[in-house]
């Protein structure tokens with residue numbers, strides 16, 4: 001089966017500056033959450049901008065569902081099945097939750113499809129259904145993030161790109177938001193996730209990719225990345241919990257490019 005999205009050997013950057021991404025390759029398989037972690041400025045958000053057509057790569061290829069969509073802009077990428085939930089909060093605060101969510105389906109002509117997708121996202125995100133007629137600006141940060149998720153799923157994307165969904169949230173709201181990310185995956189949408197909160201995100205993800213110097217430095221099952229003490233020191237803000245006498249952290253089985 002084709003990957004939901006595949007970025008192959010991407011070079012990308014801004015204006016005439018040196019490239020930020022230098023031969024980056026990453027793919028997201030159906031039914032999986034892939035998390036990109038890495039130091040500040042490593043290029044994590046840039047990967048998502050390339051994946052959603054906001055930034056055209058200088059070279060490399062982008063495939064969605066096996067179809068080459070390299071060079072397409074954001075509208076075509078959305079039509080191809082790639083939805084992008086941007087960093088920070090993007091709800092329209094003076095509009096209701098309903099109006100915000102329905103904006104996500106404005107390109108859908110068939111009213112029956114809009115009704116079906118609306119029912120789907122209301123079911124997936126109970127807070128969206130509960131606060132349907134409330135002004136979005138009155139919701140908490142975590143609730144607003146779920147409205148953004150619901151809006152992005154209106155077009156039934158193959159893959160959703162999430163840029164730092166926990167930004168500005170307290171630990172409880174962060175947990176709720178990550179639980180909803182898992183529900184999105186379980187409901188059939190693959191997820192490419194970028195997070196500062198690397199440990200928390202890797203606890204949620206199926207696979208992790210560590211970005212450094214504009215390419216994927218290490219990738220593997222998220223649990224194995226989390227258990228790797230060296231990675232913990234370098235990229236995850238400290239060592240993992242000490243292994244217990246009966247087992248504990250398994251030896252990592254992670255892949256380095258070319259290795």
Ligand SMILES: Nc1ncnc2c1ncn2[C@@H]1O[C@H](COP(=O)(O)OP(=O)(O)OP(=O)(O)O)[C@@H](O)[C@H]1O
Nearest residue numbers: 014015020038039040041042043044045046047196
């Ligand atoms: N719009 C832009 N114009 C010019 N340079 C940019 C722009 N956006 C990002 N950059 C530069 O690209 C590099 C990578 O930025 P990016 O935001 O992708 O990194 P990141 O890994 O997501 O960082 P962080 O964890 O701090 O969010 C940085 O050096 C940044 O200054």
